[in-house]
Amino acid sequence: MPTQSSSTSLNRRKKYLLYIAQNYSYAILRPLQAAILARGDDVKWFVHGDEVNQSYFEEGEQRLGSVEEVIAYQPDAVFVPGNIVPDFIPGLKVQVFHGFNAGKVSDKRGHFNIRGFFDLYCTQGENTTLPFLQLAQRHQHFSIAETGWPAIDPLYNxxxxxxxxxxxxxxxxxxxxxxxxxxxxxxxxxxxxxxxxxxxxxxxxxxxxxxxxxxxxxxxxxxxxxxxxxxxxxxxxxxxxxxxxxxxxxxxxxxxxxxxxxxxxxxxxxxxxxxxxxxxxxxxxxxxxxxxxxxxxxxxxxxxxHPYEDGKSAERVLAAVDERLAGLHKPAKRKPLNLLRRFKIRKQFNYWKL
The missing domain is CATH 3.40.50.2000 (Glycogen Phosphorylase B;)
Known part of the structure; x- marks a missing residue:
């Protein structure tokens, strides 16, 4: 159980960041945005790369325009429908996946490749949960929660x-x-x-x-x-x-x-x-x-x-994040240093502050 002080801090209005690097990420992350706003919490977007068409943003969606603004925002958690996320962005790094495992590449390079960036993987169903539980036991630096995939919450509506x-x-x-x-x-x-x-x-x-x-x-x-x-x-x-x-x-x-x-x-x-x-x-x-x-x-x-047809996977993701922020399911080890990958990302962003 969290301490009284940590419990109190977790009752404050939380801040979340939606990290987007491809156009398909809009549809993946919007159900999370809706669930966050329904809670009364705060959510902002951050775009990385030239492949994102920013005209797809809808009225009222708030964007942060630079790494400095993201760091000043101090998100509690960052949701990423991709393979990487900069280590210098604050917050719990949450992998929500950009799709299902379609078998286009080997598991070592594709869906089940552990790159050392994430604190929490939110899996979609048994055939992703079981392999990730095995990976979590082997690596011991991230946790797993089966939540369903928020991207398809509207699919059943x-x-x-x-x-x-x-x-x-x-x-x-x-x-x-x-x-x-x-x-x-x-x-x-x-x-x-x-x-x-x-x-x-x-x-x-x-x-x-x-x-x-x-x-x-x-x-x-x-x-x-x-x-x-x-x-x-x-x-x-x-x-x-x-x-x-x-x-x-x-x-x-x-x-x-x-x-x-x-x-x-x-x-x-x-x-x-x-x-x-x-x-x-x-x-x-x-x-x-x-x-x-x-x-x-x-x-x-x-x-x-994906056994969930209730359209509430986004809520399950947020509940899993709540538990991690409360200190539950904490991995035994810290994430790897990942120095080469971190260097490459900092070079992409031209960001060198520590």
Missing amino acids: YTPVVNAKSTVLLCSTFSRNFTCAPHLFEQVKRLSETGRWNWLVQFHPKMDKAIVDQYKGIQNEHLTFVETDNVLPLLQKADVMVCDTSSVLIMFLLLGKPVVTFKTARPKDYLLDFDNPTELEQHIETALTHPEPLMTKIAEYKQQT
């Missing part, structure tokens, strides 16, 4: 509708080794021109511009290319997704909807995977029939990956 014409959502990662976009272009173009289904196309913000321009060039009354920082409304609207190895397919599965994948890196029994572009149409047709064996596997996957 909608009323399903039956589309007059089935809607297909095409999503693709930018990686040349995994993207389906260039391989399926001719088939998507042909199918959209038939008018059989409505198409929505949305790509990772780092997608090759030439591919983006290709798909923009085939827009018609049945195909719309969507540029957005919030993919959730698209997931809610679509009946089936066509994808590759992008983690966005996991969010679609969590709605209990079928996903057709082209040469995914890790074929699973809850996906309809194929490797010949000419088979795209028949796989979409199969997905739209909701075959019972497939839907059973999707339900099992949902339970292992």
Whole structure:
């Protein structure tokens, strides 16, 4: 139990920082912002890098413009949907992830890579919690709390509708080794021109511009290319997704909807995977029939990956932070010095104060 003095200090209005380095971070962090404001606490944003489109900020969202302002703000906790966070920013460093583990890279380099920056990892479900608990036991310098992923709190807040014409959502990662976009272009173009289904196309913000321009060039009354920082409304609207190895397919599965994948890196029994572009149409047709064996596997996957459908993962994250700030679940060791990584980050920011 915290002491009386620490308990009193934790009852004050807390300050939180939302650290953003990619456009997709807006949608990930806004549910946390809403939960913080509902508590009556204070929250501010800090942007790092040129890849963030600051026109996406909404009215009333408060930004800090420099490292000096961030340090003066003295946040209690920093929420990061990415792999790194500067050590010189004050506060508990909380990893909330930029997506689910889609298997695009090995565990040693990807989702389960421990870089030594974070105090607390907020995991999404059993298949991320168990590996991170093992990592926490090995490294002993961070703690774990299974909270669900705040980014998809709004995912369940909608009323399903039956589309007059089935809607297909095409999503693709930018990686040349995994993207389906260039391989399926001719088939998507042909199918959209038939008018059989409505198409929505949305790509990772780092997608090759030439591919983006290709798909923009085939827009018609049945195909719309969507540029957005919030993919959730698209997931809610679509009946089936066509994808590759992008983690966005996991969010679609969590709605209990079928996903057709082209040469995914890790074929699973809850996906309809194929490797010949000419088979795209028949796989979409199969997905739209909701075959019972497939839907059973999707339900099992949902339970292992993200069992929370209450839209309250942000509140669970804040509760986990409260416990760490109160001195609970403190790791046995301090974080590693990480000197080379810290130097590289300070060089990026041109910040050398100690």
